[in-house]
Amino acid sequence: MKRIFSGVQPTGNLHLGNYLGAIRQFVALQHDYDCIYCVVDLHAITQWQEPGELRDQIRQVAAAYLAAGVDPQRCIIFNQSQVPAHAELAWIFNCVARLGWLNRMTQFKEKAGKHREQASAGLYVYPNLMAADILAYKASHVPVGEDQKQHLELTRDIAQKFNHDYGTEFFPIVEPLILSAAARVMSLRDGAKKMSKSDPSDASRLNMTDGPDEVAQKIRRAKTDTELLPGPDVLGAEGTLGxxxxxxxxxxxxxxxxxxxxxxxxxxxxxxxxxxQQFSHFKQVLTDLAVAVLGPMGEEMQRMAGDPAYVDGILRSGAEKANAIAEPILRDVQDIVGFLRP
Known part of the structure; x- marks a missing residue:
């Protein structure tokens, strides 16, 4: 069966955009692929994280996978730092990737902003770690949106250069799994701004931890306008909204x-x-749907927040399974490179 690797960073509260853009798709993919889903905590610390909050957020991402319907009996769920092969293979890839490749990475420029000289070295080389995440399991496919296509291209470049330099066909050339375009989820208080975990107003977003009452309240209070709802004639020729x-x-x-x-x-x-139709009617229909879909997930995440040992057990079991796959691959890489091992 074809193998997928993907992950979510444990930084900030997860909201509706994270669910629709990634986690819901993870649930669908598990039926047709051998899926490895990671909480990428090594990536998270490329920028400062408060240690106690980081631990809570690692558990929250794992809980979100579970609450959304990712099956730990069918998929591997773990946090990245429990599997040493990620960091060890990333160092080897630091020595394979070229500076010119990394200099073209637009996400580093966006995250570092005007203060590039103060950014961590980890932020600069984290695309190499992303390549290690994928290739440590010889994943055949990676689900990607527009913002990750460049990093997947780098993964392919690293695999090809490693294979070429060492005269082998060891690493697969990973294929992108292009996901259907995710809904553009904007703030409930300002439709011109993206829904964000950093917005100071909790009313601006639907958190994945929100229970039915919180979901209903936020939808009812969401900003709207006074006009009647439009019809399909506002759409473009392909049924898209301009x-x-x-x-x-x-x-x-x-x-x-x-x-x-x-x-x-x-x-x-x-x-x-x-x-x-009037917005008042539509809002009630939307409220009922959001409560039905999101409410149970929020309640389950709240339950798991009170039982960290359960989530830790899932992550520990997943890490054992992930290690069982990644360790032999890493040993083979070390042999190819020429390292002397016990």
Whole structure:
């Protein structure tokens, strides 16, 4: 069976955007692939993390996987730092990757901003660690969105250069698994801003830890406009929503987009259903749907937050399974490179 590797950073509270953009897709993929899902805590510390909060956030990401429906009997769930092969293989890849490749990585430029000289060396080379994450398991496919395509290309470059330099075909050339475009999830208080874990207003986002009452309250209080809901005629030829339309009514299209994503329906279907209706009616329908989909996950995450030993056990068991795959691959790499081992 084809193998997938993917992960989520344990930085900040997970919200609806994280669920729709990644975790929900993880659940769907587990039925057709051999899936390895990681909490990438080594990546998290490329920028400062308070240690106690980091431990809680590692557990929260693992709990989100479980609450959303990732099956630990079917998939491997673990945190990256429990498997030494990630860091050891990353060092070897630091010596394979070229500076010119890393200099082209746009995410480093975005995260470092104007203070590049003060950024950690880890932030600069973390694409090499991402390559190690994938190749430590000889994954065949990686689910990617637009923001990760460049890093996957680097992984392919590293695998090809390693194979070429050492005269082997050891590492696979990983293929991207292009996910369907995730809903653009914006703030519930300002439809022109992305939903963000850093927004000071908790009312601006639907956290994955929110229970049914919190979900309902936030949807009911979400900002809307006073016009009737639009119909499918606002869509482009391919059934997509244009930027001009979105900018004209950002709050309306944000909530309609959330409804479309949670109900797994197209813009055309949703706009046809609610065309000409009052927002008050639509909001109630959206509230009922969001409570039904997100409420049980929030309750389960809250339950697991009170039982850290359960989550730790899942991570420990997953790390044992991950080590069983990665250790032999790392040993083979060490032999290929020429290291002397006991």
């Amino acid at each position: 930027e001009e339309a979105r900018k004209a009514r950002p709050e309306a299209y944000n909530l309609l987009g959330i409804y479309a994503a949670l109900s797994d329906r197209s813009w055309t279907e949703v706009l046809a259903e609610f065309e000409g």
